[in-house]
Amino acid sequence: MIKAGIECNIRTYATLIDGYARRGSLEEALRLCDEMVERGLIPNTVIYNSIIHWLYTEGDVEGASSLLLDMIDKRISPDQFTYSILTKGLCRNGFVKQALEFYNDVLEKHLIEDTFSYNILINHLCRNGNLTGAKQLLCSMFVRGLIPDLVTYGTLIDGYCKEGNIESAVQVYENMIKVEEKPNLVIYNSIINGLCKEASVDVAKCLLDALQRMKLRDVITYNTLINGYCISGKFTEAFALFSEMRNVGILVNKASYNTLINFLCKTGCYQQARELMKMMILRGMAPDAITYTTLITNFSKNCSPEEVIELHDYMVLKGVIPDRQTYRAIVNPLL
DNA sequence: CCGGTGCCAC
Missing domain, CATH: 1.25.40.10 (Tetratricopeptide repeat domain)
Incomplete structure (x- = not known):
């Protein structure tokens, strides 16, 4: 130019x-x-x-x-971007209380009325297991005349699902429908996750089939269900779904591999887990910090120190950036 | 041109 x-x-x-x-x-x-x-x-x-x-x-x-x-x-x-950036920045670095104070301050001064910042705060309260606080924030949105959007509802639904409180998740869902908001894929994925974690994988599978018919699903939908099958010990189904992804034209990603690698490890199939890691490399996907942590922590509990170091070297050679905590706690002491 | 939600580990 x-x-x-x-x-x-x-x-x-x-x-x-x-x-x-x-x-x-x-x-x-x-x-x-x-x-x-x-x-x-x-x-x-x-x-x-x-x-x-x-x-x-x-x-x-x-x-x-x-x-x-x-x-x-x-x-x-x-501007309102600045406020939401500050809100999220404080939350994600462990200053949730300060973020709430900051946001109340901003609101009191009538500087801004912004759904984004509310969604950020609600998300962090959910992650800290403070669903009561999250719900209160939703109420205060109404008081301030702000309309919750799909992200707001989706965040709360996900929070309740993760807590295992399906009843409340359904309640939020119904309120969402009342205000004419149709769920999006993110929300469906949260629900599938919730169903899987409370051991209703079969119900979750029905939901996937329904979504499939609407052509509404992505790699996360599949990964969530693969993980659900693993949790229930249904490995055959998990691997079948993994294979099925190719047929429906959804590419597996690192999380798909990591999920299966983790559960191979958890069932004592360490060599198979390592083979699957090599397979993902062959398919052009370098292992990431999660692959690293999964394999290293499991190998350190069950295999020889030499094997752990060899595994570390191999993954680093293949381009992994080791998870710092895992490296410090497990690999470094062995050297 | 900048901000918010969902999958995998510890």
Whole structure:
């Protein structure tokens, strides 16, 4: 663009900066910020939002905070994106209480009314098992005149399903239907997961068949049910479903393999588990940190230290980035 | 140009 004499504007830089940050190159993103300033362009709210978001994702709460202060200092006004980014950043780094306080503060000042931030808070309360708090937040949305959307309902349904409280999940589902919201695939997947975890795999399978007829299913639907079969000890069905995916045109992913590898390990089939890991490599999928943790923890309990180290070396050679905790706790002491 | 939900481990 520069060579062609087309001027790069803030939007050009914002796109590049977010792209680099998204790919994990925060340093390059920050370098581009400097570059644009040198060219007389001032980073706007969008750019600040993007960088703050990716700093939080990396776990750099301090870096994110100082950038926020810098933003305020330079009188670049935060918007509803900023608030939701802060809400999620605080939550995911363990500051759920602060996030709630922050959000109440923002609401009291009538700065913003935003479903996104509510959804984030509800999600984190659910994950911490505080379904009562999550439900209260839903109520306070109504009080503030905010309309819950599919994500709000889906988040609560998932929360209740994970808690094993199918009755409440159904209640939320029915309320959702009343306000004319049709469930989306994400919600169906949560329900399938809930059914599997309370040992109703067969009901879950019926739901999958129904979704199949509507052509409404994806790799997560299948993975969830494969996991459900594994939980119930139905390996034949699990592997059958794994094979069936190819026929219906849904590509297996790393999670599909990881699920089966885990349950092969749990039933003592360590060599088969390792073979399946090699199979995923042959299919062009490098093992990930979860494959690594699954195999290493199970091998360390049941196989020789040499085998564990050999396994570690092999996976690293194939491109895995070892899970730090697993490496420190298990592999490192063996070296 | 930036934010929210679902599958796999510990």
